[in-house]
């Protein structure tokens with residue numbers, strides 16, 4: 001008999017609802033029927049039968065039913081098979097099933113309860129519901145929408161006390177074994193309460209009196225990446241299964257919960273599966289980029305700031321599993337190991353130990369299989385196959401390697417991502433000598449519409465000529481509020497991703513200012529022009545004015561503002577910070593070791609090119625991930641082709657220099 005690779009059951013091109021297979025022969029060792037996705041095999045025992053459903057309740061094919069037969073070295077194997085087609089409609093329970101639900105087997109007439117701790121597995125990837133929106137729209141409760149998480153926090157604050165009331169009222173009205181049964185059926189509701197309370201008690205004053213009408217309080221929670229992850233995980237682990245598994249016949253608590261939730265919330269508003277993954281990846285990304293100990297992050301300490309929420313073994317397990325599934329082995333395995341640590345050494349039993357062991361073993365195997373042959377594989381990988389080194393201390397992650405390599409020769413290093421993270425982490429800085437040359441002054445020749453009088457300016461880098469300046473307090477609070485409101489009303493999602501899971505090349509959101517726009521911008525641009533002391537630097541009418549809002553965990557990868565292929569060049573850039581950031585989110589010019597703290601009301605200005613048209617490599621920049629809080633910027637670039645007047649003052653290889661009160665500083669130094 002030929003070896004058969006696993007396939008789905010089909011008959012005349014149709015996919016049967018269920019299969020009954022009877023073994024007509026005893027065969028030892030060989031000829032097993034194997035379901036590799038379900039990880040089960042059945043040995044042919046004469047007279048025994050197998051029964052399985054091939055489809056979900058909505059007719060979709062269940063991947064887990066792919067199967068095949070192991071080859072026989074000699075002899076024959078006989079089976080009898082009955083395929084049940086959808087038209088046979090033998091499924092009496094059909095009317096009680098929701099879309100995409102897996103059929104269950106009754107045992108002696110009873111259906112098994114799902115283990116609450118397995119709830120994380122019950123929401124399938126292809127479940128009905130929102131898919132991750134691409135392009136210009138995002139759904140209401142997207143993890144990187146501007147207000148989505150704040151709204152979701154408020155929604156949960158409204159739901160929680162009502163859910164508690166439903167639970168206790170129903171339980172108090174029930175007696176004896178009925179009460180026990182009700183309690184057992186709703187263990188997950190109790191776990192939900194515990195999860196919510198644990199992750200909320202330190203964020204609000206009183207759990208009994210949640211400030212659900214206080215947008216500011218909810219916003220604060222939504223700017224905490226751990227709170228956001230926990231919030232999304234509760235929707236994923238509890239609310240979604242409750243809604244999708246409905247109706248809960250005979251279970252008054254769930255019936256009332258689902259009816260209440262459906263009144264306030266529609267599952268199509270998100271958060272989607274991708275949002276949930278984003279929320280996990282955000283934590284992993286912050287931990288990786290800032291080189292934090294998983295143990296600290298899980299205990300609620302993020303780069304010296306208290307997140308006020310701890311992560312349990314299941315959280316660490318899921319974050320680690322996501323990381324390794326995206327081939328981010330170094331951090332992923334760290335998270336899995338911490339999950340194992342919690343499971344083994346504490347009373348935390350939120351995930352089963354065998355499951356963690358399995359996942360770790362899988363991840364290590366996959367790592368070794370995928371490990372590139374290069375001498376210094378990228379930061380996703382350890383340097384050596386893990387099967388060779390069991391001792392964690394000897395694994396040497398990309399992180400530790402990076403400092404060895406960079407310390408060897410910072411200026412010559414071509415590993416710019418490493419350099420960038422080194423600057424975000426504060427491990428790489430300008431030298432003391434470079435810093436000692438920096439200075440600040442008051443720009444006097446300014447007649448900005450926003451501010452009259454001298455403006456404080458500071459060079460952030462002088463090497464050998466001044467190339468980045470920060471102007472302080474150039475926008476009034478009122479102007480910034482208007483800009484933020486405008487950005488907010490007109491925002492859409494921009495995903496800046498190259499499809500890889502590079503931690504610094506992923507999403508931010510933003511908006512493009514088109515019209516109003518220009519009025520607001522014109523004044524700001526006017527102020528930029530004066531500030532740059534090139535009074536005639538012309539803002540382009542062809543270019544929009546960009547707003548970017550970065551929620552926690554988002555970042556911007558390395559780039560030059562410079563070129564739009566075949567069109568033009570942005571000779572200079574102005575970035576205004578229109579919010580402070582609680583933690584993280586600095587603008588980094590990694591090649592010169594510079595990290596700029598976003599200060600509300602200030603702006604930075606720099607030229608991207610030399611006058612010869614060559615890009616100035618020192619001006620490559622990025623944004624570190626936001627850790628806590630939110631970062632808002634308004635950016636504006638200037639087209640080179642519209643600045644003819646500049647050309648005649650410059651030699652072909654000249655530099656565009658930022659001058660101080662009308663005078664060149666490099667000439668006088």
Ligand SMILES: O=C(O)CCC(=O)C(=O)O
Nearest residue numbers: 561586587622623633635
């Ligand atoms: O957000 C930042 O700090 C940098 C933004 C930036 O580089 C840009 O808008 O081009």
Ligand SMILES: [Fe+2]
Nearest residue numbers: 559560561621
């Ligand atoms: Fe930029």
